[in-house]
Amino acid sequence: MRLELEKRPERSKIMAVVSPIAAVVATLLTGAVIFAAIGIPPLKGLWVFFLEPFSSLWSIEELVVKATPLILIGIGLSIAYRANVWNIGAEGQLTAGALAGSLVPIFANSWQSPLTLVAMLALGVLGGMLWGLIPALLKIKSGANEILVSLMLVYVAQLLLDWLVRGPWRDPHGYNFPKSVSFDGWQTMPTIGDGRLNWGILFALVAAVALAVLLRRTMKGFEIRVLGEAPRAGRFAGFSSDRMVVFAFLVSGGLAGLAGVIELTSTVGQLQPNISPGYGFTAIIVAFLGRLDPIGVIVAALMLAVSYLGGEAAQVALGLSDKAARVFQGVLLFWVLACDTLILYRLRFVPGLPAGETAR
Amino acid sequence: MNFDLHALEAVLLTIVTASTPLLLAGLGELVTERAGVLNLGVEGMMVMGAVAGFAVALTTGSPELGIIAAALAGAALAVPFGVLTLNLVANQVATGLALTLLGLGLSGLIGERFVGQPGVRLPHLHIPGLSDIPFFGPLIFGQDLLVYLSLALAAVVSHVVFRTRLGLVLRAVGDNHASAHALGYSVIGVRWGAVLFGGALSGLGGGYLSLAYTPQWVENMTAGRGWIALALVVFSSWLPGRLVAGAYLFGAVTILGFFVQGLGIGVPSQLLSSLPYVVTIVALVVISRRRGAARADTPACLGQSFVPDR
Numbered sequence: 001m002r003l004e005l006e007k008r009p010e011r012s013k014i015m016a017v018v019s020p021i022a023a024v025v026a027t028l029l030t031g032a033v034i035f036a037a038i039g040i041p042p043l044k045g046l047w048v049f050f051l052e053p054f055s056s057l058w059s060i061e062e063l064v065v066k067a068t069p070l071i072l073i074g075i076g077l078s079i080a081y082r083a084n085v086w087n088i089g090a091e092g093q094l095t096a097g098a099l100a101g102s103l104v105p106i107f108a109n110s111w112q113s114p115l116t117l118v119a120m121l122a123l124g125v126l127g128g129m130l131w132g133l134i135p136a137l138l139k140i141k142s143g144a145n146e147i148l149v150s151l152m153l154v155y156v157a158q159l160l161l162d163w164l165v166r167g168p169w170r171d172p173h174g175y176n177f178p179k180s181v182s183f184d185g186w187q188t189m190p191t192i193g194d195g196r197l198n199w200g201i202l203f204a205l206v207a208a209v210a211l212a213v214l215l216r217r218t219m220k221g222f223e224i225r226v227l228g229e230a231p232r233a234g235r236f237a238g239f240s241s242d243r244m245v246v247f248a249f250l251v252s253g254g255l256a257g258l259a260g261v262i263e264l265t266s267t268v269g270q271l272q273p274n275i276s277p278g279y280g281f282t283a284i285i286v287a288f289l290g291r292l293d294p295i296g297v298i299v300a301a302l303m304l305a306v307s308y309l310g311g312e313a314a315q316v317a318l319g320l321s322d323k324a325a326r327v328f329q330g331v332l333l334f335w336v337l338a339c340d341t342l343i344l345y346r347l348r349f350v351p352g353l354p355a356g357e358t359a360r
Numbered sequence: 361m362n363f364d365l366h367a368l369e370a371v372l373l374t375i376v377t378a379s380t381p382l383l384l385a386g387l388g389e390l391v392t393e394r395a396g397v398l399n400l401g402v403e404g405m406m407v408m409g410a411v412a413g414f415a416v417a418l419t420t421g422s423p424e425l426g427i428i429a430a431a432l433a434g435a436a437l438a439v440p441f442g443v444l445t446l447n448l449v450a451n452q453v454a455t456g457l458a459l460t461l462l463g464l465g466l467s468g469l470i471g472e473r474f475v476g477q478p479g480v481r482l483p484h485l486h487i488p489g490l491s492d493i494p495f496f497g498p499l500i501f502g503q504d505l506l507v508y509l510s511l512a513l514a515a516v517v518s519h520v521v522f523r524t525r526l527g528l529v530l531r532a533v534g535d536n537h538a539s540a541h542a543l544g545y546s547v548i549g550v551r552w553g554a555v556l557f558g559g560a561l562s563g564l565g566g567g568y569l570s571l572a573y574t575p576q577w578v579e580n581m582t583a584g585r586g587w588i589a590l591a592l593v594v595f596s597s598w599l600p601g602r603l604v605a606g607a608y609l610f611g612a613v614t615i616l617g618f619f620v621q622g623l624g625i626g627v628p629s630q631l632l633s634s635l636p637y638v639v640t641i642v643a644l645v646v647i648s649r650r651r652g653a654a655r656a657d658t659p660a661c662l663g664q665s666f667v668p669d670r
Contacts, residue, residue, distance in 0.1 A: 086453055288454055
């Protein structure tokens with residue numbers, strides 16, 4: 001008995017919809033097995049982890065807050081991955097954006113006007129873009145692998161942040177804690193209602209719709225798809241893959257930077273050594289689960305946000321480690337990629353030995 | 361002068377321990393990539409090796425069993441990667457990333473109860489007489505087992521890849537999988553072997569960190585070494601000999617950072633900690649620029665999936 005892949009004549013439209021759902025179901029089943037293995041009743045575990053986050057208004061608001069950076073980074077990465085540009089350093093670009101945005105409250109602390117926030121957000125985007133530009137330029141100027149360079153820059157950005165909050169940018173009245181001054185007034189993101197919900201989600205939704213339009217309705221979107229799926233054809237059409245590398249890194253870096261400064265001005269409130277629970281990496285999963293499509297990413301980001309919240313709930317209710325959420329996220333990406341095979345191929349079980357064996 | 365010699369010896373000894381994990385993981389990935397498979401999950405397989413090695417060594421008291429467990433854990437994590445990329449032709453870049461994310465999460469979960477526990481250290485070799493030779497003795501005859509194993513493996517890999525039939529098949533599969541298949545070789549089979557070998561060696565590299573470099577378990581203790589190993593493979597132009605040189609160069613840079621810090625020069629520690637990452641970027645740029653457009657030594661099918669057409 002062996003497994004054989006048979007290429008479909010064209011992408012299966014049904015499977016494109018079924019595959020992410022199948023991946024989520026498979027992840028839930030895997031989760032049940034993991035829970036059973038570590039002695040937690042599977043149904044109770046799944047309930048706490050994946051359903052309780054929807055049980056109250058508070059937690060739904062929290063869900064949206066957690067999904068915001070994931071949407072922003074996820075849509076940027078989708079554009080990049082579509083164009084076959086592998087930016088995996090969004091976590092670093094997020095950090096760079098947060099650092100750039102903090103220039104305002106740290107060096108012009110008394111400036112309070114709506115423009116303060118605008119300046120912070122703009123600087124955040126710029127910071128992320130600049131950090132993303134490094135691997136892009138090194139890629140097109142000398143051919144250095146963008147995967148490795150962008151990833152290395154994550155560590156550099158985090159060490160830079162660590163140095164700044166322990167050294168020059170530390171709050172002089174902060175009892176020596178590694179923190180900057182606290183942001184307040186227009187240095188923070190206004191909330192919607194009286195809960196935790198803030199304007200950040202609006203930025204994320206607008207950006208997602210804008211990128212969806214760009215991808216589907218514009219020449220640039222066509223260029224992205226052609227260069228990603230058929231680079232040779234793209235070059236014959238006169239599209240420059242060098243310019244696409246820069247474009248993809250500017251978009252994904254800028255959006256990651258924006259996510260960083262939004263996190264900073266809403267949930268974190270000041271610079272500190274840890275400003276993100278790995279949103280830049282989780283967003284990679286979000287991008288793939290969302291089928292590398294900006295609208296799909298919104299749905300995927302909400303689902304991944306559930307795993308963050310579920311992880312927190314499981315800590316309290318089940319005494320489960322917060323690491324469990326990251327395991328689920330990794331498992332989910334595996335299932336997504338496995339199920340995606342079904343879009344391009346049919347699976348067939350054939351009796352007999354693998355092809356290579358029978359040939360000899 | 362005598363004191364300086366001792367200091368130099370200590371520095372050289374730490375350079376060896378800092379280089380060995382990079383060499384082990386790099387060698388594994390070199391073989392995987394020679395077969396045409398790009399596995400970006402090195403970091404995840406390393407960190408799983410680190411936690412498995414530490415846990416088994418601690419519970420059994422035997423660092424040797426820990427080493428075996430580390431290699432097995434790395435290979436075990438490579439299995440889902442193989443199923444997805446080889447059997448289900450999933451995107452290798454994305455699957456490798458998934459492997460790293462999964463490995464980091466899973467190791468954190470497993471290792472939680474080992475945080476802060478004193479580990480078991482892999483013993484150094486002691487050959488009476490030889491190991492006691494001043495300066496050269498400890499350096500040449502007094503390392504731990506894995507240091508010798510890593511260097512021996514580099515020689516073996518170099519020999520097998522370039523001087524044997526198996527190596528020829530491996531390179532054929534990596535350079536032109538369609539032809540290799542037409543000649544009757546099992547492309548998927550060879551690649552499975554290379555992926556498992558790569559996983560086992562990455563696991564060993566991780567195990568070295570938690571059993572010899574710093575015998576303890578800290579979450580994410582690989583700290584990007586898996587990625588540096590990936591860069592080293594590019595840096596080495598897929599040649600084991602150059603990989604040894606590259607790994608030791610990087611080990612030296614890392615230790616130099618600590619050493620400068622120890623001298624009490626007023627340089628922020630974060631700047632020195634970032635040195636390996638910055639050096640990796642610089643090395644990638646230099647090597648990619650030098651090679652330029654002629655990418656002759658990159659395995660031609662690197663990262664491409666293969667579907668047998670029967």
